[in-house]
Amino acid sequence: MEQTVRGGKLMWDLRERSVRELNYYLHHNAVKNGITEVQIFNPDGAHHIAVGLDAPIKVDILGNAGYFVGGMNKQAHITVHGNVGWSVAENIMSGVVRVKGYASECAGASGHGGLLVIEKDASSRCGISMKGNDIVVGGSVGHFSAFMAQAGHLVVCGNAGDGLGDSLYEAVIYVRGEIRSLGADAQEEPMAEDDYKTLAALLEKAGFKHHPEDFKRIASAKKLYHWNAEHYQEY
Amino acid sequence: MCGIVGLLLKDPDKQDFLGEYGTEMLVGMATRGCDSAGLAAYTNEVSEEGVRKFSLYSSSDSIDWNALTKAMREDLDCEIDLKANYNHAVIVPYGPADIVWRWLFENCPEVHILSIGRSIEVYKDVGHPAEIAERYNLRGLSGSHLVGHTRMATESAVTWAHAHPFTVGEDFCLVHNGSLSNPHSLRRMLERKGIHFDTDNDTEAAARFLEWRLREGDDMETALKAAFRELDGFYTLLIGTNNELALVRDAFACKPAVVAENEGYVAIASEFRSLAHLPDVQNADVFEPMPEEIYVWNKQSVVAS
Secondary structure, eight states, rough: OOEEEEETTEEEETTTHHHHHHHHHHHHTTHHHHHHHHEEEEOOTSSSSSOOOOOOOEEEEOBOTTTTTTTOOOOOOOEESSSSSSSTTTOOOSSSEEEEEOOOOOTTOOSSSSSSESSBBBTTTTTTTTTTEEEEEESOOOTTTTTOOOOEEEEESSOTTTTTTTTOOOOEEEESSSSSOOOOEEEEEOOOHHHHHHHHHHHHHHTTOGGGGGGEEEEEEEOSSSSSSGTOOOO | OOOOEEEEEOSSGGGGGGHHHHHHHHHTTTGGGSSSSEEEEOOOOSSTOOOOEEEEEEEEOOHHHHHHHHHHHHHHHOOOOEEEEETTTEEEEOOOOHHHHHHHHHHHHEEEEEEEEEEEEEEEEHHHHHHHHHTTEEEOOOEEEEEEEOOOSSSOOOOOTTOOOOOOSSSOEEEEEEEEEEEEHHHHHHHHTTTSSSOHHHHHHHHHHHHHHHTTTOOOOHHHHHHHHOOOEEEEEEEESSEEEEEEEEEOOOSOOOOEOOEEEEEEESGGGGGGTTTTTSSSEEEOOOTTTTTTEHHHHHHOO
């Protein structure tokens, strides 16, 4: 089923073999066959490339990928040398997914762990409902990013769109540029020593050379955690 | 899920390949699931005063287009160019457009007018885009720009008439991915102004609203700003006119769209995989249109530059 294997390196052309075959191979045969590196050619925007990986392998996708690339990733280091469609690294558990280009909507949604790096911009709803993963965006993020994010960190080196951090729980957002507007219950807070340490470590892992001092911290004001009857049921 | 595609060729040398590129783009959207598909191409313009190009659909498969044009030629005493493809035909009668329209209405009840204009040609039907492209030789189309659509119906029937593009007025077409929640109130408002509807489809309401605004004197940008106020729902709209391609998404950008632009063309699709086979797309600027931003690409300004 594999196309070319040389010294633990698999080369796979998606114009020749389907995503379904590729993912089957990566799930069932890659580790068994001693594969440590995978190169995927001609992704051409196909969906579901390299989803559900659970092995410490290095995957390079050479071109633009479609929806859900690197979804549910565990252990693998996946790099997309291009742009990605909706929901890159959705539900990521561990490992790294790196996008060299732009990401569409819902990047890193609902992730439990691991790191997603987007070198250019991410579109709206980046990090929606994240549950412990870290996301570092080299450019800007669109509206409603980190909506209902529960744990983890969203680092935005550029600007943020409307409604940033709406209904946040315990996730923390660091933004270097302008914020168009904060969402309900999100507030700017002073940076603490731990914030500088966490942010410096994330920037280093992501490979960005910004100063943590240039970032703002956004976190939940925690006013939406409980129903407050004193609000006269206004909402 | 519906899929939309649009292509405007900046490089005049590429215009012979409009249908070739457009077909690949349309077929690329088929994996979103589709029950019907359609394409509007802006081809060579009819230059004679008062003369229009008609795209026709026959609800009878056994129609004899040669006989129809012969009868029209004799009755109206005018030359007619005919390009027939199965139950579709494009005719250019060298006579007054309103008289041609009336003749078709009175003499050919099985024939429906898909579009009227100086350059637009429309093909749409139920089925897979690859079959539709083959049936109507879409690869053979040449011209400056096109708008295409693959439909997976989430409201109103699956028929050729409910397939996109929706055409109203002259040289105007619209395709839509999404769902409008107030098409009936829009329709009631427009019908009170004497505007007639052909179907119960929500996209037709958007098409007729925008064409009404343009006819009232709005430019595309002003018309689309009015649409942001009046259209309720989630949508990506792609609009074609004789000179322009326009693209908008709703305020929440709930429906996908991606644009690839380079020196040779601007190409729009719901997903990148429809753009993946375009020439030199690897070096194009690929970006996602912003919510409630208006993107208009103009044929003249592009060619002039």
